[in-house]
Amino acid sequence: MNINLNENIPLDISFFKSEKFFSLIQTFSISSNFADLLFTITHLYKNNKEISKEISQIIFKFIEKNWDEAKSGFKSTIRSIQLGKMIKIIFELANENIFEIINKIIEEMGKEPFNIGTLKAQTYTTYLKYILEELNKMIIKLIPTKNAVYIIDNRLELIGKCVEYFTKILDNTSRFANLKGVHTTVLKGSKAFIQTFVLKAMRLFQQHFVAQETKITEILKTFQSQNIYLQSLCDHHKIKGEKQTLKIIPQIKKHLDMFVSKVSKLNSMVERRLKVSKLEHKTLDGHILMSQMVPTEFYNTEVIEKKKRRKKRKKKKNSHHKTKKSRHNKSKSNKKENKKEDKKENKKENKKEKKKKIRKKKKKKRK
Incomplete structure (x- = not known):
């Protein structure tokens, strides 16, 4: 179905709230050129926050209605590309509602076990890839440039949310260990996020640690809660020796070690040391490990082993x-x-x- 945007679609918000638009949406299936239509509409309304907010909600409602189809997998790679486009559009338009939408997607991803066939795995990894990409972009935006005027409280709150959803995603994926391509997608997506967090966000924390100690400590604790899982994931894939992940693993491990050393530097900035409770972690084999933020027993043993x-x-x-x-x-x-x-x-x-x-x-x- 070909639509001429200039003739058929009026350029105001009332049209997107009307039943006409909903009936128009119903004529498209998730596998057709629906994503292309939305892509053109979004570029027309990109600068209008009110309209873009409405459109993002409408798109997500459509995906919710067609969730069974989206969840059951795609018959070809074209359909997964369409879904990827739609997710990108939602994130592009969401603005303030971004965390709400990400949370909805993560909740839906966790409801059904995506363990039947490779097509369902492809769908799951598509969602996973774009969510991790978006969280990384958001953290980059939140790190202020030199001489920029900013309110640190708001930025720390949003960085905390990014880290919270990052840990939620990893918790979600830890249940789908047998799913093809999930671990590689996690490692690829996590690499960029960890790098941004350790190299850029930690610099911001260092500047404001004395004044914002409690908030920053909470963020660090949340991030550390997935440290052991990521380490065990890296070790697991190192043994497997897959080409896709072998290049990524040393970089992830390097930045996780950097995180530990940077937290120890933050500790030295204040008189009392960070009080961090012990955290439980499960390895891929199901063994429960205990670790502290820093200096962790895990880290100390690694250092000792290196010396040996x-x-x-x-x-x-x-x-x-x-x-x-x-x-x-x-x-x-x-x-x-x-x-x-x-x-x-x-x-x-x-x-x-x-x-x-x-x-x-x-x-x-x-x-």
């Missing part, structure tokens, strides 16, 4: 050098011994020759 590895390497190197030296010394000593033996033999031979000469002389004299 270094010592072992040094020992190996030294032993290798020693063996080389000993071989060299042996060869030297062998050479000396050989020389001595040669000298002895030469002396013996010389003595024999001398004796022969003397005998010959004596014989001549007798004659």
Whole structure:
């Protein structure tokens, strides 16, 4: 169904609230050019906050109505691209309602187990990918530029919400361990978010930590609650040796370690240390681990293990050098011994020759 926007759609909010628009929406299925239609409409109303807010709500209502179809998976990659477009549009228009909409999507994702076939996995990972991307974009927007005037309370509140929804998503995905592509999507999406949080948000926390200690501590505790899960996820995929994740894993682990060291620096800024309660975590095998924010036992053991590895390497190197030296010394000593033996033999031979000469002389004299 082709629609000429200029002829058929009036450019005011009343049309989007009317039944006409709802009936128009019903003529499109989630698999058709509905996403393209919405994409063109959103670009017309992008700068009008009131209209864009309404449209985002309407789109989400449509997705809610067609959730069973969206949830059951797509018959081709084109349909997953359509869903991706729609999610992007919703996030683009949502503005103030973004957390409300993300929360709705996460709740819906958690209701049904997406464990039948690869198509459902594709749907789940599509939602997952775009939510993680959006949370990363939001944190970047919330970090103020140099010399910018800003209210820190509001920014910390919104950063806290981003971290909260990030942990919610990871909690959600931890239940779908057998789903194809979920872990790789989590690691890829988490990499950018963790990097932004550790490198940019932590700098902001450092500036305002003394004044905003309680708020920042809560955010750090929330972020740390998924630290062990991410670490175990990295270790799990490192053992598997998948090409898609092998490049990402060292970067994630590096930034998680940086997070721990940066929190310890924040601790040194105030007289009393951060009081962080112990947190329970489940590994991929289902074992419960206990960790503290910093310095965690987990982190300390890692450091000790690293030191042990270094010592072992040094020992190996030294032993290798020693063996080389000993071989060299042996060869030297062998050479000396050989020389001595040669000298002895030469002396013996010389003595024999001398004796022969003397005998010959004596014989001549007798004659």
